[in-house]
Amino acid sequence: MANARGTSFPLDRIRLLDSPFRQAQDTSVRYILSLDADRLFAPYLHEAGLVRAAEAYGNWESDGLGGHIGGHYLSGCARLYAATGNAELLAKVRAAVVILGNCQAAHGDGYVGGVPRGGDLGQELARGEVDADLFTLNGRWVPLYNLHKTLAGLLDARVFAGSGEALDIAVGLAGWWLRVSAHLADDAFEEVLHAEFGGMNEAFALLWELTGREEYLREARRFSHRALLDPLAAGQDLLDGLHANTQIPKVVGYARLAGPTHDADLAHACDIFWESVVSRRSVSIGGNSVREHFHPASDFSPMVQDPQGPETCNTYNMLKLAKLRFEAHGDAAAVDFFERATYNHILSSQHPGTGGLVYFTPMRPGHYRVYSRAQESMWCCVGSGLENHARYGELIYSRAGNDLLVNLYIPSTLDWPEYGLRVRLETGFPFSDTWPWLLPRKRR
Template sequence: MKFKKLLLLIALLPVLALAQQKIAAEAFQLSEVRLHDSPFRQAMMADMNYILALDMDRLLAPYLKEAGLQPKAENYGNWENTGLDGHIGGHYLSALSKMYAATGDVRMKERMDYMLSELKRSQEVNGDGYLSGVPGGKAIWQDIAEGKIDAGSFSLNKKWVPLYNIHKIYAGLYDAYAFGGSDEAKEMLIQFTDWAIRLVKDLSDEQIQDMLRSEHGGLNEVFADVAAITGDEKYLGLARQFSHRAVLDPLLKHEDHLTGMHANTQIPKVIGYKRIAEVGGNESWADAARFFWENVVDKRSVSIGGNSVREHFHPVDDYSGMISSEQGPETCNTYNMLKLTRQLFLSDPQVKYMDYYERALYNHILSTEEPEHGGFVYFTPMRPGHYRVYSQPHTSFWCCVGSGLENHTKYGELIYAHSGNDLYVNLFIPSTLNWKGKGLELVQETRFPDAETSTLFINPKTKSEFTLHIRYPEWMDRDALQIKVNGKEVAFAGAPGEYVALKRTWKKGDRVDLALPMHTRVEQLPDGKNYYSFLHGPIVLAAKTDTLNMDGLYADDSRGGHIAAGEKYPLNEMPVIVAPEDQLTSLVKPVAGKPMTFKLENLSPGKFANLELIPFFRLHESRYVIYFQRLSADELKEMDAKTAMEEAAKAALELATVDLVFPGEQQPESDHFIESERTNAGVTQGKHWRDATGWFSYLLTDKNKEAGKLRIMYFGADKDRHFCISINGEKLADVSLDGSKGPEFYRVDYEIPQSIIEKADGKLRVKFEANPGSVAGGIYEVRLMKR
């Protein structure tokens, strides 16, 4: 008997080796929470319709092709056949699994099982656990296993972020197990992870870190998940190997090096650091994740809870790009910030995490799905007077379509949480909780935010003593929260930003009434500029302006179809509030008979006098304003003159531009099919650049053959750099940078011979190639101009 116990102990050693970090609270399974009628349930049902509209065989085609099997249909287009083939298939498997858990709809389970059966066929044919739709992936991985690594921020061995791509199917398999209950998915996931161990077994740490310069999603997170479900230390070791030290090490020291970084490349890495800390018990990595969260939430986010401009973290003291750009906060960023917030809350259930979660959920995530047609949003511009673009099921396969498919399946994940016998009520969303382990049903009835109340009906099978923790949100005034139990007001200890604890013996039919009075407040743009957003309670308010010139409102299949490329209205023609700062909230007046609708006074020019503020999540298919500029009467006159000149110059430049690339920025370069060899990218004074000791090139479009010159932006302090510029293989110019212009940016125009344009058939491959022993660039902007 002692020998058997010893054998059992030896078998358990891998599990015991995982010194898991203590989790202070637990989330309920999605299957334990059901949404009632609300904007969230409406969004979930619209998402389900979108899911059902997609053809599984077309999503599966890349996997079958890479396994050498005959696909049953052709790939979808857009990002699904231009290098990221298969990435939506992984998201889709995650969405099916979560939607099945959240609704119990058998159609989701049937689709999940079909996807798994076809993916398993592919994995079995591959024979080594590998499973992916990365085009030509097997050759890439063979080279990498042999140490042949050529990594850039958005490429690896000349392929578009293949590590990021395979992360999506890793995550899909994990979700099919964790949410869909598929043991088959678990086995497929473990086999695929064993393949990854073999992939890097002969690589040094330096080689792996070099490889991780390429965007790789949350591979470290999913490998830590595999460690947790198997209890095997080797998978935790793999997770640590796939943790990018260039990002982790500064965070461990509480240093902020985020400015200029591609935002959604970094957030999944940090989720992985936190997950590794949970599984392996490393508190310093958990602290690094907390520091990152505080930095992004407190210093880099706008009022809707989103972050980034053109996908990159901007300087904390300069939000000008947020106001001027049509490419505002990216949905994927907030998808991942909510994952990180969930992790941090469960480790340390503080109200600040749920306050942010609520803000981002209502004002960004909920707003990124068109409620009737179900289209998903990539960028949410903060530029006054601009608009969003919505995806369509058979044309649009961006990253934010993938995360969008998942976003609206999991609204029930943190409405409630529990710790032992204690129950947390975090969000005021109509729903039913079936706490199976406790034998308790809780029903929440509310019309929040249209009504400032919520009622909880508590129905244990038998009388039960436990503590009910109710979030006292930061957006409420002190002493504003009122609580009644069975009709009697109760006294409690607690203030905004804390949980109110109600400990008692609960019986079936007990009722808790919450009064949640909201007030209107303003938030200034975080860099101190004179732009202000209005919130009522946690809800960001916005104003519709007009519905004109919204080109590409529903996206086609073009590479840049996710960008709202229609006319950008001059900022000096957008509504301005003429009032002192301390009077702003007094200018917001409720509109009688319209819940959550307000009139904003003192707007100029007069044509905006009748604008109404409504919840941004209800504003769709329209141009809008979230951030309003505030000026005095004298400042308004001065601004009109200055801004009119600036906007006219910008408009003239845009009119003269045929195509444009911002080197060093991930999506603009990917959209222009970058090719490169021995190249680097970085940021100077807030502007991204690319240079090379080899070469790099972009494919620009001139479909009307109207281009006449190439305008390049340089930095005046760059010196001893000699290179040539060519178009379609014909030399355009030899360039020498000597540093004589000092620390400022400047532009040079190069005339393009008409003969090149005529022969080009609308496509111009612009190449920057270093002279032997020198450097090409830095190049800060590549602008194709009309004749």
């Protein structure tokens, strides 16, 4: 939660001017609009027993993770709408929300999702049947990770595109989960969390912020996953060998909760994780991980040798963590990391022509990398990549009391109507070292 030290502006106050960032944002709009929503939401319609207008996409969307891209697509359309004001994107958000509402009504118990037999999963868990591995839960491929994308998409539709209907659907889905988890004792809940579950704690924390309902705060804390939180809160760095992008979203949730709950364990866990990942486990582009896992902090040789270097999803989530850290503490090092990872990893993770997105960015000398194909590749980093290029405006500016902070030299304008200000930032950075030209203009 923001404080006076680094309060961010809403994304729709910022507009990018011409630059590689603006070009990447435009390319992202073209890419996301090229996707077929009927295909993206086919898994949801299938699970709800409704008629599909088209077949689901292939790749991960048909291999057990159906619906995850649909959730990211909803987030991406909503965020890109806020960043651009493009009415076509708002129409896409509204259409997706209608489909999800119809699916939820057909299920009848609040559930909505593309997870294979996802409604049954709730009944199994409520009966005490928990069979969790790192990447499976009751025989399904990371179903809570998948459902998190749906929940996050609905919340983003509310926050970035003003959809009250999306919030209603999110409340219904959360209610379904609360009725499931009420049957789970704490040890069974911890067992469920053994399988990758995305940012469920952050989503419930955001739902609490949006509604003020305490049961969501309790559930956000219940998603803490003691196996990660307890060692971090005790000051221990046990990250070697762990699947990186399973852990980073959990800590994003800790960071969102630490301030408003004044929970010292959550705050300390965030500090230890941040210090470990940013100072001891990241390379110059701001990325981390080899083959999706944290390599030993004392040995970067796998990073240089392996074709599967930093994963884009990891940096997507580390940027969320950096932003929350800056908002909470005014920590300039968080902005330094944000800048490094934004310019060097995220901007480069998109093909400037096709809009294709990158999974791994190899650090291996002379190695190539692979870009997604719009109608075929349906990986995690395509999903997070649909959101990444909407986010360039997030932290260019912030405010500390009455002061305006310029954090990133990305050509843009800011509207600050409470002060009657419009700020225009023009710069050639990093292609030129000319000091940015700031021109605040008083209206009238």
